[in-house]
Amino acid sequence: MRICILLFTFVVSLASLPAQSTPSPRPLPTGAAEAEIEAKISALIGKMTLEEKIGQLNFPSYAFPREPQIEAVTKGRIGAMLNVANLDHVRVFEEAVQASRLKIPMIFAIDAIYAFHIAFPVPIAWAATWEPELAERAAEAIARETAQIGVNLTFAPMIDISRDPRWGRVMEGGGEDAYLGAAFSAARVRGYRKGGLATSAKHFVGYGAPEGGRDYNGAQISMSELFDRYIPPFQAAIDAGTETVMASFNTVNGVPVTANRPLITDVLKTRLGFDGLVMSDFAAIMELKNHGVAGDLAQAAEKALHAGIDYDMESKAYDQHLEDSVKAGRVPVAEIDAAVRRVLRVKYRMGLFEDTPGGQRKRPPPLDEASVRKTARDVARESFVLVKNNGATLPIGPQSGTVALIGAAALSVNDHSWYGPAGLEKPRTETLHDALKARLESKQTFLFAPAFADACGLSFEDKSKAVETARAADLIVFIVSEDCAVSGEGASRVDLGLSGVQGEMLDALAEVGKPIALVVETGRPLVLTDASEKVASVLIAWHPGTEGRTALAEVLTGEFAPSGKLPMTFPRSVGQIPLSYNELPTSRPSTGDRYTTGYVDEKPTPLYPFGHGLSYTSFSYSGLAVGKPLLTRDGTIDIRVDVTNTGSRSGQEVVQLYTRQLVAARSRPLRELKGFQKIKLAPGKKKTVRFTLKASDLAYHDDTGEPVIEPGKFDVFVGGSSAADLKSEFRIVAE
Numbered sequence: 001m002r003i004c005i006l007l008f009t010f011v012v013s014l015a016s017l018p019a020q021s022t023p024s025p026r027p028l029p030t031g032a033a034e035a036e037i038e039a040k041i042s043a044l045i046g047k048m049t050l051e052e053k054i055g056q057l058n059f060p061s062y063a064f065p066r067e068p069q070i071e072a073v074t075k076g077r078i079g080a081m082l083n084v085a086n087l088d089h090v091r092v093f094e095e096a097v098q099a100s101r102l103k104i105p106m107i108f109a110i111d112a113i114y115a116f117h118i119a120f121p122v123p124i125a126w127a128a129t130w131e132p133e134l135a136e137r138a139a140e141a142i143a144r145e146t147a148q149i150g151v152n153l154t155f156a157p158m159i160d161i162s163r164d165p166r167w168g169r170v171m172e173g174g175g176e177d178a179y180l181g182a183a184f185s186a187a188r189v190r191g192y193r194k195g196g197l198a199t200s201a202k203h204f205v206g207y208g209a210p211e212g213g214r215d216y217n218g219a220q221i222s223m224s225e226l227f228d229r230y231i232p233p234f235q236a237a238i239d240a241g242t243e244t245v246m247a248s249f250n251t252v253n254g255v256p257v258t259a260n261r262p263l264i265t266d267v268l269k270t271r272l273g274f275d276g277l278v279m280s281d282f283a284a285i286m287e288l289k290n291h292g293v294a295g296d297l298a299q300a301a302e303k304a305l306h307a308g309i310d311y312d313m314e315s316k317a318y319d320q321h322l323e324d325s326v327k328a329g330r331v332p333v334a335e336i337d338a339a340v341r342r343v344l345r346v347k348y349r350m351g352l353f354e355d356t357p358g359g360q361r362k363r364p365p366p367l368d369e370a371s372v373r374k375t376a377r378d379v380a381r382e383s384f385v386l387v388k389n390n391g392a393t394l395p396i397g398p399q400s401g402t403v404a405l406i407g408a409a410a411l412s413v414n415d416h417s418w419y420g421p422a423g424l425e426k427p428r429t430e431t432l433h434d435a436l437k438a439r440l441e442s443k444q445t446f447l448f449a450p451a452f453a454d455a456c457g458l459s460f461e462d463k464s465k466a467v468e469t470a471r472a473a474d475l476i477v478f479i480v481s482e483d484c485a486v487s488g489e490g491a492s493r494v495d496l497g498l499s500g501v502q503g504e505m506l507d508a509l510a511e512v513g514k515p516i517a518l519v520v521e522t523g524r525p526l527v528l529t530d531a532s533e534k535v536a537s538v539l540i541a542w543h544p545g546t547e548g549r550t551a552l553a554e555v556l557t558g559e560f561a562p563s564g565k566l567p568m569t570f571p572r573s574v575g576q577i578p579l580s581y582n583e584l585p586t587s588r589p590s591t592g593d594r595y596t597t598g599y600v601d602e603k604p605t606p607l608y609p610f611g612h613g614l615s616y617t618s619f620s621y622s623g624l625a626v627g628k629p630l631l632t633r634d635g636t637i638d639i640r641v642d643v644t645n646t647g648s649r650s651g652q653e654v655v656q657l658y659t660r661q662l663v664a665a666r667s668r669p670l671r672e673l674k675g676f677q678k679i680k681l682a683p684g685k686k687k688t689v690r691f692t693l694k695a696s697d698l699a700y701h702d703d704t705g706e707p708v709i710e711p712g713k714f715d716v717f718v719g720g721s722s723a724a725d726l727k728s729e730f731r732i733v734a735e
Helices: 029-046 050-056 067-075 087-098 123-128 132-147 169-171 180-194 223-230 232-240 261-271 295-309 317-327 333-349 368-382 430-440 463-471 502-511 529-533 548-556
Strands: 081-082 107-110 198-205 246-249 277-279 385-389 403-406 447-450 475-481 516-521 537-540 617-628 628-634 636-645 653-660 670-682 685-696 712-719 728-731
Touching: 029 333, 050 317, 050 333, 050 712, 067 087, 107 368, 123 132, 123 169, 123 180, 123 368, 132 180, 180 198, 180 223, 180 232, 180 670, 198 232, 198 261, 223 232, 223 548, 232 246, 261 277, 261 295, 277 333, 295 317, 295 333, 317 333, 368 548, 403 430, 403 463, 430 548, 463 502, 475 502, 502 516, 502 529, 502 537, 516 548, 617 653, 617 712, 636 653, 636 670, 636 712, 636 728, 653 685, 670 685
Parallel strands: 081 107, 198 246, 246 277, 403 447, 403 475, 475 516, 516 537, 628 728
Antiparallel strands: 385 537, 617 636, 636 685, 653 670, 653 712, 712 728
């Protein structure tokens, strides 16, 4: 969302609030309560004027001067607002609601995605933990901080599946895989709701598949791929209770989603059974003119409403034009009533009305800052992915000798959050320099040189001094950071190499001839092919947040072992993109010969595959067994494997299960993730890990989007990444 967040003075100091017990999410009403709500909504709609109905669909951004908006609220012409980020200002609008004729409560929303006061690692790092329960804790903590200022909805989670790291918003999502993405989608929805915020699952649908990786660009997606790859995280969010869904900016197969009735009404509302409200993205209805499907704002409003967009965010199209469109006979009142019903249904489910069955919404108790910080550090620790570690270069220990930390990012306290509350002092953030120095100085010699004039290495401060410092060391820890200006919305890239002069600095350090541990702060997969050849170790640290650099020092020195796994493939070259582990087979599989799939100037394989990640110990897999060789369409099958810690220290491993359907009516992916478990093992210990698959887990969708469970042979693979080679098989049989 292209939003200029307004920063206001807080009346609540979150840092001084005491710890409280964990609240429970407000359950969605069922049975008699749901029937009572629908009856109340019908009665309320019967009392509303057309102007008041349209007002419930009007979702502007807070603006100065605010008096016109306050007056509009008293007239029933605004039903929700974004960017009211101050408790006093929320109260002003709540007072205006009480002065209105029908006193319909408002929704207040902001982008509390991965940061409010304490910044968490970016969400792609949450997915790298492969621990949905941890993501749920993180979302709850962020929500409980945010809810204290009167906000009751967050524009999260972003659950777009993407195979294209050129697209900057991969940092907000769960990566390239539908199964993993759905697990984190549900977890994040549960967490935000536990913390007192309603959620907006976004962006429905295909926003993460823009042609060329260019943000807002169109996508071409078949119906079968739509249901197999892009819809599962949305279905998971709906099942977890998301109250709202945000439509995407882009076109899908040539039609903007904001005006796409087959997607919004037929698929989302009817087939997926979503009965909450659907909102546009920021000014997206207005932008239907740019798409070339609306000649003016009035026509844009009519098309969006007919498509099934219930909330007009900031375009003011509904507010300015729907009443005239109704009077002219171009918009039936029934379409407006249907949208209003969805809006009021969500407000009742959120507990905003005084007469809500089950009682009004209560603001959840706040968390103390120490508790939020602990969760943020837990996420960071578990998210770091060690993708290379030749010669056990990491962890740093007495055997490492003199350690030189190189890179201005080691001095950074940038948390990469989108905004910070102006009235609340920026939280203390320990730098990697200080955290690592504190752990090493008493045991061994610690040296430091910033090398760069800025944290993202866009220019040099003193390259020669950095090289001189490196020569005096036995181990070089070189930290690089993707330029924070090229992460996030609107930040698509064609060059996925190291930012600025960081690559040049790495070349100079490599010439010193000492082992290098490369630490990479990033919001997306980068092309590290050349860099990885010059270093002994590569640790992907993402953008780690307020507690991230402390967690990073803990992992670098071995206080905690890395256990993250990649939620997205790291390509060898930008020319390979889009690239994912679950591609379809071709008629000529790659053998290295010219007339097979691949490239004449690069390997077709990724640099680091989906699911890859090392530990400071090692694991072996054995004893893969399928409970029975035949599976009926309504049956289940048990799969087990033995995992042994074959190293010298404790560690965690993400045990991953993949399947492949060998013969079907349509070509099926080479592998598909169907299960994962994160386990911890002491040295020499073995654990039997068990999975259960239903035949329905192995379904795919046809050209109409209908699920198909097709009899045939399946391979099953289990291991520590998508490249797992331990294999067995089973069959689905016709009944």
